[in-house]
Amino acid sequence: MAPHSRFLPARPIICGMTATPAASILSFEEARHLVEEHAFRLRPKGRELLSLLDAVGRILAESIHADRDFPPFPRATRDGYAVRAEDFEKLPVELEVIAEIRAGADSSLVPPVGPSKAVAIMTGAAVPDGADAVVMLEHTSRSKERLRVDRSVARGENIVPRGAEARRGERVLSPGTRLDHAAIAVAASVGRSRVVVHAKPRVAILSTGDEVVDIDVPPEPYQIRNSNSYSLGAQVQATGGDPVLLPVAADEPERLRELLHEGLECDLLLITGGVSMGKYDLVEQVLTELGSEFVFTGALIQPGKPVVFGRVPYVAGTSEAKRVDVQAQGAPAKYFFGLPGNPVSTMVTFELFARPVLEALAGSLPRKLLFTRAKLKSPIRTKIGLKRFLPAVLSGEFEQCEVELVRWQGSGDIASVVRSHCYAVIPPDRELIEAGEWISVILRT
Ligand code: AMP
Ligand code: MG
Numbered sequence: 001m002a003p004h005s006r007f008l009p010a011r012p013i014i015c016g017m018t019a020t021p022a023a024s025i026l027s028f029e030e031a032r033h034l035v036e037e038h039a040f041r042l043r044p045k046g047r048e049l050l051s052l053l054d055a056v057g058r059i060l061a062e063s064i065h066a067d068r069d070f071p072p073f074p075r076a077t078r079d080g081y082a083v084r085a086e087d088f089e090k091l092p093v094e095l096e097v098i099a100e101i102r103a104g105a106d107s108s109l110v111p112p113v114g115p116s117k118a119v120a121i122m123t124g125a126a127v128p129d130g131a132d133a134v135v136m137l138e139h140t141s142r143s144k145e146r147l148r149v150d151r152s153v154a155r156g157e158n159i160v161p162r163g164a165e166a167r168r169g170e171r172v173l174s175p176g177t178r179l180d181h182a183a184i185a186v187a188a189s190v191g192r193s194r195v196v197v198h199a200k201p202r203v204a205i206l207s208t209g210d211e212v213v214d215i216d217v218p219p220e221p222y223q224i225r226n227s228n229s230y231s232l233g234a235q236v237q238a239t240g241g242d243p244v245l246l247p248v249a250a251d252e253p254e255r256l257r258e259l260l261h262e263g264l265e266c267d268l269l270l271i272t273g274g275v276s277m278g279k280y281d282l283v284e285q286v287l288t289e290l291g292s293e294f295v296f297t298g299a300l301i302q303p304g305k306p307v308v309f310g311r312v313p314y315v316a317g318t319s320e321a322k323r324v325d326v327q328a329q330g331a332p333a334k335y336f337f338g339l340p341g342n343p344v345s346t347m348v349t350f351e352l353f354a355r356p357v358l359e360a361l362a363g364s365l366p367r368k369l370l371f372t373r374a375k376l377k378s379p380i381r382t383k384i385g386l387k388r389f390l391p392a393v394l395s396g397e398f399e400q401c402e403v404e405l406v407r408w409q410g411s412g413d414i415a416s417v418v419r420s421h422c423y424a425v426i427p428p429d430r431e432l433i434e435a436g437e438w439i440s441v442i443l444r445t
Contacts, residue, residue, distance in 0.1 A: 004077035025298035027428075032352065034295050035309060038357040039333065044363035045267065046199030055179050058197035059240060059363040064173035067190045069163035073107065073126035077261065079157040079193050081140060081147060082131035085155040092150040097142065101125045114395045118147050124351030127159050134158035151434040176365035178240075179237035198363030200242040205232045208249040208256060208273040209341055227273040227344045227414060232339075235350045238445065240362035242267070251280035253289075260286060261414075264334050270354060273341030275306040283338045287312055292336070292395060300352075300428060302386040307353060308338030316356065340399045342411035348389050351442070363422060372438040373423065374403035380426060380433045387428045391420035392441060403441055420444065 027033070047061045076082065082101070086151075087093055095118040099110045103124035113119055113130035121127065121134055133153045143147045168173050172186050177195070179187070185194055207229045213219050214226055226248050233243035244266050249259045251274060263269045274283035284297065287310065294310040311333040335357055339349045352369070359367065374394060384387060398404035403424050408416035425440040426433065433439060 006007060012223045020104060023298060024294060024296045025300060026296045028299055028301050028352070031296050031299040031307075031309070031368065035353050035356055038295065038309075039360035040366055042335075042360040044198040044201065044361055046270060047196050048199055049194050049196050051194050052184060052192065055195050055197050056184060056199075057178050057240065058183075060173055060175055060177045060179055060183070060195060061198045061363060062175060062196040063171050064187055064190060064192055066166040066170045066172050066304070068168050070165040070167075070172075070189070071160055071162060074162050076121045076123055076125050076127055076134045076158060076162045077260065078134055078136045079123050080134050080136045080138075081149075082113055082121045082127050083118045083133055083135050083149075083153060084113060084115065084131060085153055085157070086135045088152045090150070091152060092148055095149070096145045097145045097147050099128075101128060103165065121276070125190060130160070132156065141324075146179075154395065161386055174365075176363060178364055199400055200240060200266075201267040201358065201361035202244050203236045203241040203268045203270060204244050204246055204266035205229045206246045206259050206263050206269065206271045207341075208251060208271060210251045210280065212220060212248045212273065212341075214248060227343055228339075228341065231343065231347055232270055232350060232413075235347070235355075236270070236358065239355055239358045242362065251282055253282055253286050253368050256282055256286045257290070260290065260312070263317075264312065267334070268311070268351070268354075268358060269334055269336040271336060272339045272346050275308050275338040275340055277401055287327060287336065287338070293333075300386050301352070302388045303342060304340055304349040304352070304389075305386065306338075306340045307345075307349040309335070311335050311352060340411075344391070344408075344411040344417055347417060351423075351445075352389065369442065371442055372401070373438045374401040374422075374424075374436050374441050376424075376433055376435055376439050377402050377404040379435050380405060380424075381431060382426055382431055384431055386424035389423040389442065391416045392422050392424035393419065394421045403439065415445070432441070 028046060065099045065117035082096060095116055095299055097120055098117050100120040101107060101110050102122045107123060107128045110128040113128055119128050120130065132155050134157065135149055135153045139149060139151045172190060173183055177183050207226045211223050212226045213223045219225055229245045233245060236243040246259050246263055249256045271283055274281045290312050292310050292312040294308065297308050298305055299307050306346055314334045315332050337354045391406045391408060392403050393406055394401055394403055406416045406419050422441040422443050
């Protein structure tokens with residue numbers, strides 16, 4: 001089904017009151033698929049030229065080509081002797097060593113390897129003309145210029161032919177590649193000291209809640225400090241975005257609307273808190289008033305069930321978001337996530353849903369959520385109905401990876417996440433998972 005056909009229309013305004021959207025609570029998999037489909041259509045904005053090490057972690061916005069063959073010469077991969085394989089029909093073989101070539105030496109200065117001749121060669125050196133194999137030093141014995149070998153060697157052994165890794169002009173890095181250490185090495189190897197990368201998307205972060213105060217303000221006994229804007233800021237940075245922290249919004253529609261407008265100047269809007277069922281949970285109401293289209297208004301997960309994803313119409317340069325048809329092709333709109341305010345819910349729902357949208361805006365090629373498997377150390381009992389993503393610790397030796405839930409006080413317990421390495425994934429249809437069962441985990445990045 002096309003994703004837009006599942007959009008929920010914004011509810012009509014009745015007697016000056018705006019109703020919240022009809023609930024569309026999806027399974028985890030349905031919600032994730034919809035996010036991926038929307039992310040797939042997003043394109044990054046802007047580019048910049050950066051020096052290579054400043055570009056680490058950024059997304060490449062150009063193709064990079066080999067400036068010559070790789071390797072540029074037939075390269076020896078072992079210390080030993082460059083030989084002719086045809087000399088090895090009968091063993092043992094006696095050869096005459098006529099020269100030596102080391103890495104960095106010009107092979108045209110070395111005499112060609114004729115029948116029954118050998119050239120001593122070092123790893124990384126160019127194999128001289130005439131030779132078609134390198135016999136490892138360990139398989140030889142030498143006395144002065146006489147070399148004895150009692151193992152056969154095949155044509156091409158211990159040589160990487162010229163151009164085997166890439167031919168001159170071939171594309172070695174594609175746009176959308178994340179510049180990790182390996183991609184940086186490839187760019188360096190073709191002589192690129194500067195590369196064109198996508199500009200970082202700006203991500204507005206808006207925490208809401210009457211009880212939430214900024215971290216510089218001494219909180220009253222009944223207030224709590226705003227940690228969500230900072231955990232999200234960190235996750236946004238780590239995903240290649242540029243976080244823009246807005247002031248905390250009180251649970252009051254006017255102020256919320258004002259700050260949402262401010263946030264819409266950015267490429268993506270992350271709101272935390274105010275998406276549950278409480279009397280003062282106003283985020284969906286205000287987004288509805290702004291003409292938003294909701295892709296979903298909840299997912300059957302824990303933590304994070306009230307998570308909301310949608311698009312809000314936006315026309316640049318206006319202080320008021322103009323009413324435009326968000327479903328129209330190419331209509332100006334910005335994506336938003338309403339993440340539940342419980343700090344662990346905020347972190348988990350960012351990872352599960354917001355990350356792919358941000359990656360797409362950053363220019364990254366789409367990536368699937370990666371699961372790995374680990375053996376459960378202690379049994380887990382849960383209620384059925386929700387897929388759970390619970391902070392857990394990994395241990396065990398080598399491939400025998402074991403996992404255990406950390407003790408926690410529920411989705412407000414940030415310290416439990418700090419003590420964890422991953423989220424253990426508990427299926428929605430199991431009341432009891434026994435110790436020793438293999439379960440899925442998502443590594444925490
Ligand atoms: P809410 O989703 O608004 O119902 O909030 C759920 C819980 O998360 C409440 O206990 C809030 O106090 C807490 N909370 C909401 N926003 C934040 C925030 N920005 N930082 C830390 N805790 C928060
Ligand atoms: Mg709240």
